Amino acid sequence: MNTFKQRILTLAMLAVASAPALSQSPTVPMPVPxxxxxxxxxxxxxxxxxxxxxxxxxxxxxxxxxxxxxxTSCHLNAGTTAHASPWVGLVGAFPEYRSRSGKVISLQERINDCFQRSMNGKPLAFDSAEMNAIMAYMKWLSTGVPTGTNVAGRGFEKIDTSLTPDPVHGKTIYGAQCASCHGAEGQGTKNPQGGYIFPPVWGKDSFNVGAGMARMYTAAAFVKHNMPLGQGGTLSAQDAVDVAAYFTQQPRPDYAAKAKDWPKGDRPKDAR
Ligand code: HEC
Ligand code: HEC
Incomplete structure (x- = not known):
């Protein structure tokens, strides 16, 4: 990790530490071992x-x-940041009913959902060494969280889904507050040693249309609490919705199987 990234990650951690405790869905505090x-x-x-x-x-x-x-481009600080969909406590939260799947799914299935959508890739075999290693890490992260509870800060901060998006204003915010890291064309900033220093937010190397982050209000909730990196909480909810309306609608890989999502007919209004 280069020093610049190290510095902003430290800033981001400080910002999280000083954020006010939120009380929407928490049942138990989030311990990080x-x-x-x-x-x-x-x-x-x-x-x-x-x-x-x-x-x-x-x-x-x-x-x-x-x-x-x-x-961890989205699950910040190795899945330990509240309101950046932390992995702490998930081992005792799954299996769980998910409306997008229309059924009860295991934690392994949820992990593979992110492989196929957020990572635009392919699932891991449930009995692979890699899946077991990921499960071992998440189990360790869940140390001390009682089975059947949610940690404070699970998922994202709630955002008012009645806010009407203004993608034209969102484009201005993107240019002023996001493009310096994520690129004017959403292409991110490449690391000369491979991969990205700042990840792309649209285009061929981004998450696909079936990802949770491709949903405007989900993206807005993530952005409001976590972006610009190190300055989470500085955008208003309206600005977060506007910038999310802009970048989520930019070109990105397709996900054919999205047609089968929300089989029970409870498809959210911002699903692509
Ligand atoms: C200082 C640089 C910086 C700025 C400015 C910034 N980000 Fe980020 N952003 C990051 C980094 C770094 C990550 C990945 C975190 C990691 O890898 O630890 C990230 C992750 C993301 C992600 C999830 C991963 C992805 O690529 O899809 C989204 C979405 C995002 N940022 C949107 C925004 C938006 C919208 C803004 C402007 C309001 C913004 N960011 C401003 C550095 C920045
Ligand atoms: C582009 C951003 C992004 C990336 C990259 C990403 N995820 Fe996710 N992940 C999300 C979002 C958004 C959600 C919540 C979706 C929702 O509930 O609508 C989520 C949810 C999850 C959950 C369930 C959390 C909970 O509280 O139920 C797990 C587990 C998970 N992701 C694991 C992973 C793993 C493992 C990877 C890498 C293979 C990964 N994610 C990559 C965005 C991302």
Whole structure:
């Protein structure tokens, strides 16, 4: 990691630490275990391998990743940031009913949903060493969270979905507050050593149209709390909706199987 990125990540962590506690869906506080608690031996090796796969996904799993992202491009700080869809506590939250799937799904299926949509790639076999390593990391992250509870900050901060988007204003915000890192054409900033320093937000190396982040209000909720990186919480809800309306509608890979989403007819209005 270069020093600039290191610095903004530190800033981002400070911003998160000082954010006010939100009270929408929390049931238990979100503990993040200390790295020193990773055991020695095969289990510890699997936990560390899982973390490496999730933070360096594009490079380490080229057969499963079809774009320029890592899992942690969205699940910030290795899945430990509240309101950036943290992975803490998920091992005791799944299996769970998901309206997009129209059925109860396992955590492995949810992980593969992100491989196929957010990463525009291919699922991992449930019994693969890679899936088990990812599960081992998420289990370790869930240490101390009671089964059947949600941690505070699970998912994203709620956003008012009655706000009417103004993508023209969103384009102005994008140019002023996002393009310096994510590029004027949403193409991101490449790392000369491979991958991206700042990930793309549209185009061929971005998430596909079936991804949660392609939904305007989901993207707005993520952006409002987490972007610009290190300055999360500075955009108004309206500005976050406007900028999300702009970048989510830009060209990105298709996802043919999206036609089968929300089989029970409860498709949200911002689904693409
Ligand atoms: C482009 C952003 C993005 C990337 C990259 C991404 N995800 Fe996600 N992920 C999301 C969004 C958005 C959601 C929530 C979607 C929703 O509920 O509408 C989510 C949800 C999840 C959940 C469920 C969280 C919960 O509280 O139920 C898991 C587990 C998950 N992702 C794992 C992964 C893994 C593993 C990877 C890498 C293979 C990954 N994600 C890559 C955006 C992303
Ligand atoms: C200082 C540089 C910087 C600025 C400015 C910035 N971002 Fe980001 N953004 C990042 C980084 C870095 C990540 C990935 C985090 C990681 O890898 O740890 C990210 C992740 C994202 C993601 C999820 C990953 C992806 O590529 O799809 C979205 C969406 C996003 N930013 C949107 C925005 C929007 C909208 C703005 C403007 C309001 C913005 N960002 C401003 C640096 C920045």
């Amino acid at each position: 200390d790295e020193a608690s990773i055991p020695k031996g095969p289990m510890g090796d699997a936990i560390k391998r899982g973390k490496a796969l999730l933070t360096d996904t594009h490079k380490q799993l080229p057969k499963n990743v079809g774009n320029g992202l890592n899992c």
